Amino acid sequence: MLDNANLTGTHVSWTLIASLGDFLDAGMFAGTGITLSAILAYLHITSTLLAGFPALITLLGTAFGALVFGPLGDKYGRKFIYQVDMIVYAVAAILLAFSFNFIWAMVFYAIIGISVGADVPTSWSLISEFAPKSGRGKLMTYTNIMWYVGVLVELAIAIAIYNTGITLFRTIWIMLGIIAIIAWALRRRLTESPRFDVLKGRYEDLHSATKILGSAQEATISASTAPKYKEYRYGELFTKYGGPLLFAWFLYLMWGIPASTYGEFFPYIFSSLHLVSTRVVFAFEAIYFGSAIVPGLLIYYFLTDKVGVGRYPLYLTSAAMSAVSFLLLVYKPFLxxxxxxxISFLLFGIGQGLGVWPITRLYSLEHFPTSIRNSGQGFIWFTMRFEGAIFGLFTPLIVKASVTYIGWIAGIFFLVAFIVVGVMGVVAPGYVRTESKSLEQTAGE
Structure with missing residues (x-):
């Protein structure tokens, strides 16, 4: 019933509320990068290696938060996780704003990362599980856009008060703490995932969800009429769904290293070139992230769920654009x-908004059954953010050697992603052509 429902304003409003986790994930990323120089100066940190620690700690926190809380979301429910994690985020962000030494700052960075790791994979599982099958891609568009909006809000603050040092740092993190409290309050109105309720046999809880989401048949739901879901154990994620897990891990690796590098080090990277002022660097970053919103709304949104013209060609086009954007940086006169x-910023921004990031999200959700969907997301996020953390630790050293190395690494990653997904479309189309299929169908295939 929910699969065949029309997409409604309620679907959108629930998605936007759940997507506040993406806003706060972006806030963690961009906030770390935007305020890095300020906190290093305030705490008198001069070591190039220590400059990479805030990125390292937040990413490691996110990685282990996803790994631990992913299975808990499958055991206790999606709503259980995202009602708690926002309060934790809020407290840690506000305490970080007033950190007085390096060790305590790292503790609060870690707690923020853990709460993000618990939240975002769970929120995506929830959205995919109440979405109609012909609107799942459309709803995931909002999660992507909320991420970019989170960055743009912070950049607007940074451009306005860019030369205020620790005041900028405190303003950013207090703002994120307040948004987390608002997210916690709004999420209290959401219901549990209908698919999770079916899995656990809570048929009475489904009535309100199906009624709100537009089904006229909510009163017919019972043990005899509801679908039967098998409850898989965590280990079966690796034994029975190893193929989808490997595919999702690969896509996240190819995307995660370039994205986390730009997300947390964009000002650091391009300020090192000494071409323009810090304020202009922030404006460049706003152009980069802002350019992702338009193709997401005007092209990806309308094509992603169309059979034959949706995810596969969009992914290939956007991966090619992203590869070119970074390979432009390997030629020093261009750099x-x-x-x-x-042009490089616009190519990457438009490319990621056109498909490579939101489609990676979809592929990582659609191939797992309900009982281990959150666990799959948690494990994939663990690998992506752990890898990003290690790379982030050495990013300042790589930038100090030459920014061209960033261009080579990210460009090759996206080129490899283009080739692999292109081949998958021929030899294993079930992995990449998932438009208008139910979650049960994609997991079964």
């Missing part, structure tokens, strides 16, 4: 040419 840099 020091401001118009070429702007």
């Amino acid at each position: 020091y040419n401001v118009p070429v840099l702007l």
Whole structure:
């Protein structure tokens, strides 16, 4: 009934509320990068290696938060997780704003990361599980856009008060703490995932969800009419769903290293070129992230759920654009040419919004059964953020050697993703052509 329902304003509003986790994930990423220089100066940190610690700690926190809380979301429910984690985020963010030494700052960075790791994979599972099958891609568009909006809000603050040092740092993190409290309050109105309720035999809880989401048949739900879901054990995620897990891990690795590098080190990277002022670097970052919103709303949104013209061609197009955007940086005359840099930012921004990031999210959700969907997300996020953390630790050293190395690494990653997904479309189309299929169908295939 929910699979065949029309997409309604309630679907959208629930998705936006759940997607506040994406806003706060982006806030963690961009906030760490935007305020890095300020907190390093305030705490008198001069070591290049220690400059990578805030990124390392937040990413490691996210990795282990996802690994631990992913299975808990499958055991106790999606709502159980996302009612608690926002309060933890809020307290840690506000305490971070007033950190007085390096060790306590790292503790609060870690707690923020853990809460993000618990929240975002769970929120995505929830959204996918109440979405109609012909609107799942559309709803996931909002999660992507909320991420970019989170960055743009912070950049607007940074551009306005960019030279205020620790005041900028405190403003950013207090703002994120307040948003987390608002998210916690709004989420109290959401119901549990209908699929999780079916899995656990809570048929009476389904009535309100199906009624709100537009089904006229909610009163017919019972043990005899509801679908039967098998409850898989955590280990079966690796034994029975190893193929989808490997595919999702690969896509997240190819995306995660470039994205986390730009997310947390964009100002650090391009300020090192000494081409423009810090305020202009923030404006460049706003162009980069802002350019992802338009194709997401105007192209991806309308094509992603269309059979034959949806996810597979969109992914290939966007991966190619992303590869070109980074490979432009390997040629030093281009690297020091401001118009070429702007073209590079636009190519990556438009490319990721066009498909490579939201489709990666979809592929990681659609191939797992309900009983281990959150566990699958948690494990994939663990690998992505752990890898990003290790790379982030050495990013300042790589940048110090040459920004061209960033271009080579990220460009090759996206080129490899383009080739692998292109081949998958021929030899294993069930992995990449998932438009208008139910979650049960994609997991079964």
